[in-house]
Amino acid sequence: MRYVIAVAETSSFTRAAERCLVVQSALSHQIARLERELGARLFERTSRRVRLTPAGAAFLPAARQCLDAAERAAAEVAAAVGEVRGRLAVGLIPTIAAVDIPAALREFRGRYPHVRISLRVGASEELTEQVERGAIDVAFLGLPTTARPRGVAAHELARDRLVAVVAPDHPLAGEPSVDLRRLSSEVFVDLPAGTAGRAQSDQAFAAAGLSRDVAFEVSTADSLMSRLVEQGLGIAMLAASYAPRLTGVVTLEITDAPARVEYAIWGQTTRTPAATAFLSVLDIPL
Structure with a gap:
């Protein structure tokens, strides 16, 4: 599934193999094996381009969800034995002022060096939607006094x-x-x-x-x-x-x-160990 995602994102078996740190023949063999198991071609291959077939386009979102679930499971096991691993995706509006994000990430990185961190800047409504569907773990918003985040857990900053x-x-x-x-x-x-x-x-x-x-x-x-x-x-x-x-x-x-x-928000029903640890660094009550 990782190989399929890599090919879909790079539109190239060669670049996908480089990203996955494997030889191209091994990557192609594994994808062909998966296609036989599924009974459908996932990619159309020509001398000039590689693109998803309709079956491949249907398979891709499920593959991403499966890999995300596997990574969350591994992170939960690590947390159970006292080690925080996995990924932390943080979203923020550019004008956030209540939290010093770089300083918070420096402290978090010092405590949990095995967590991979991604930052995404966007509008409050976009970040809320991404937190709600699990694409972002924690986000920092600015809303009018007449509005409040919906579909997520929130703490006023x-x-x-x-x-x-x-x-x-x-x-x-x-x-x-x-x-x-x-x-x-x-x-x-x-x-x-x-x-x-x-x-x-x-x-x-x-x-x-x-x-x-x-x-x-x-x-x-x-x-x-x-x-x-x-x-x-x-x-x-x-x-x-x-x-x-x-x-x-x-x-x-x-x-x-x-x-x-200004609000900090996170998933209402699911929260990764990395997200829990980051909120703890910020002294945000859960």
Whole structure:
């Protein structure tokens, strides 16, 4: 099954064999043997490409689930004898501020050096869905105060107000504070409509009976957003605890600012030993 997954992901028997650290003939022999057992071809092979057959496409998700289950079983056995192994997949939004993720991972890695760690950055709703289906073990989100993670276990980390972020030469840059009505006349840089990060601001303006112009949408609130603001293309609203990390821009308080809540989330029904250990490093109650 590992060989099949490797060929499917690389579209090459040669590259798959290199990834799996076996000679190509052995990999091809094992896949051919599996195909005979299944009674179906998993790959279409030509001189130019390798691609999954319909049977192969049906087999692939189940193969991945089987391998994941086998790895979880091995990790559970290791944990039972006092050793944490396996994988830890951590998801986070770029503006997370309540937890120092690099510092937490450094401590975790020091305690559990045999755990392989992957980091995935994304939007809160995407991370929640991935935790719910088991693709990510632990994630860190930011949601409006009107929302709460669904389908997962969650722990509130912190609450924070949003601040306005403007270019240094913007007319508002010298003001100590501003309100939503004044901001509604500005052009905005924000996250895509429908995302949790965007909802914090949209709901605040709607509740105040105001509309605004979001001329630029970016997929994540990171350096690209601050660069657009720095160039005077628009202003942004970001969490107060995250804004000090930005350079080349000015932040100011919003008197009637919306708030966001940061959460740590993990699987509601299943939790790997590595995930349990990581949450323990963070002193998050289970």
